[in-house]
Amino acid sequence: MSEALPVIGITTYSRNEAGEVYLPGAYIDAVMLAGGIPILLPPNQPDPVQLLGLLDGLIFSGGGDIDPQLYGGEHHPSIYLVDPDRDEFEIALATVALTAKIPVLGICRGMQVLSVASGADLITHVPDVYGDMIPHRLDHPRRPIAHDVQVQPNSRLASMLGQNDITVVSWHHQAINTVPNSWTIVAQAADGLPEALEYTHHPWMFAVQWHPELSPDDPVHQRLFQALIKAACKKG
Numbered sequence: 001m002s003e004a005l006p007v008i009g010i011t012t013y014s015r016n017e018a019g020e021v022y023l024p025g026a027y028i029d030a031v032m033l034a035g036g037i038p039i040l041l042p043p044n045q046p047d048p049v050q051l052l053g054l055l056d057g058l059i060f061s062g063g064g065d066i067d068p069q070l071y072g073g074e075h076h077p078s079i080y081l082v083d084p085d086r087d088e089f090e091i092a093l094a095t096v097a098l099t100a101k102i103p104v105l106g107i108c109r110g111m112q113v114l115s116v117a118s119g120a121d122l123i124t125h126v127p128d129v130y131g132d133m134i135p136h137r138l139d140h141p142r143r144p145i146a147h148d149v150q151v152q153p154n155s156r157l158a159s160m161l162g163q164n165d166i167t168v169v170s171w172h173h174q175a176i177n178t179v180p181n182s183w184t185i186v187a188q189a190a191d192g193l194p195e196a197l198e199y200t201h202h203p204w205m206f207a208v209q210w211h212p213e214l215s216p217d218d219p220v221h222q223r224l225f226q227a228l229i230k231a232a233c234k235k236g
Contacts (some may be wrong), residue, residue: 003006003233004234005035005036005037005217006023006035006037006057006229006233006235007035007036007037007039007054007055007056007057007058007232008031008037008038008039008056008057008058008228008229008232009038009039009040009041009051009054009055009057009058009059010023010027010028010031010038010039010040010041010058010059010061010090010095010149011041011043011059011060011061011063011086011090011093011110012040012041012042012043012061012066013045013083013086014042014043014083014085014086015042015043021040021042021050023040024061024213026211026213026214027059027061027107027213029216030117030131030212030213030214030216030218030222030225031043031059031128031225033216033222033225034222034225034228034229035226035229036056036057036225036227036228036229036232039055041093042178043073043083043085043086043088043089044085044089045089045092045093048089048092048093048095048096048097050097051093051234052093052096052097052100052102052104055102055236056101056102056103056232056233057102057103057104057105057107057112057228057229057231057235058097058102058104058105058233059104059106059107059228060093060094060104060105060106060107060109060110060111060113060114060207061106061107061108061109061110062108062109062110062171062172062211063081063083063108064080064081064082064083064086064109065079065080065081065082066082066108066109066112066113066116066174067082067084067087067123068122068124070087070091070116071116071120071121071122072084073121073122073124074090075124076124076128076201078124078125078173079124079125081104090110090113091113091116091117094113094114094116094117094118095117096116097114098117098118098199098202098205099175101202101203101229101235102232102235103203103204103205103228103232103235104161104199104202104204104205104206105205105206105208105224105225105228106197106206106207106208106211107207107208107211107212107213108171108172108208108209108210108211109172110161110207111176111196111197111207111208111209112174112175112176114180114197114199114205114207114209115176115180115183115197118180118181118182118183119180119181120176120177120178120179120180120183121177121178122174122175122176122177123174123175123176123177124174125173125174126172126173126175126193127173128201129177130175130191130192130193130195131191133190133191134147134189134190134191134193135147135170136170136171136172136173136175136189136193136209137170137171137172137173142171143171144169144170144171144211144214145169145170145171146167146168146169146170147158147168147189147190148165148166148168148189148190149165149166149167149168149171149187149188149189149195149196149210150165150187150188150189150190151163151164151165151166151186151196152164152185152186152187155186155187155198156186156206157186157187157196157198158186159216160206160223160224160227161220161221161223161224162219162220162223163220166220166221167211167218167219168195168208168210168211168212169207169211169212169214169215170210170211171211171214172209175193175194175209176194176197176209179194179197180197182199182200182201183197183198183199183200184197184198184200185197185208186198186206187208190227193209194209195208195209195210196208197210202229203231204227204228206224208224212224212225213225
């Protein structure tokens with residue numbers, strides 16, 4: 001009898017006007033390619049503790065901006081797709097996940113959710129603080145863009161990815177402002193922007209500001225999902 005595949009929960013957008021729960025399929029593809037079973041976690045789930053008990057691993061996916069009121073920020077004209085239901089659900093889920101032992105990966109917005117749940121604040125618009133030396137997304141229309149990232153040598157993330165200098169697909173205009181308690185920066189862009197965090201009081205919790213699911217043919221980014229699946233297999 002073959003060993004059961006690990007079940008990986010992935011957060012989603014709220015229902016759209018047609019009543020459909022939405023998530024880009026690249027997240028699902030990445031989990032399946034790495035050997036996991038993806039299930040979608042739409043907002044408004046009533047009990048995060050019970051929900052985590054059903055999972056072997058968890059991904060906080062990308063998406064719209066977090067409401068600045070949740071981290072003491074101010075409104076900015078560039079803020080878009082604020083979803084109160086998703087914010088409430090994901091921050092509650094992240095708060096529980098911080099003290100659970102389930103492997104967790106935060107991607108883009110997911111990195112920001114985990115940070116806000118840890119008490120950090122965000123930069124509401126990256127160019128206002130870091131300038132335009134490194135574009136972290138294209139505007140008009142909003143689209144992803146590639147840039148280089150330096151991973152800290154001898155970090156767990158560097159060991160996981162297999163190299164220190166990587167090219168990532170980036171699609172965000174908000175970012176971490178203050179490093180939250182118990183988190184360590186393990187990757188940065190050339191402009192100094194934090195690109196990856198590791199939670200020091202957890203067996204396996206990482207957050208990346210880029211979108212590894214958008215690099216399906218790059219073995220470096222595949223290794224991140226493979227490491228999540230490996231950790232999920234060891235859960236418990």
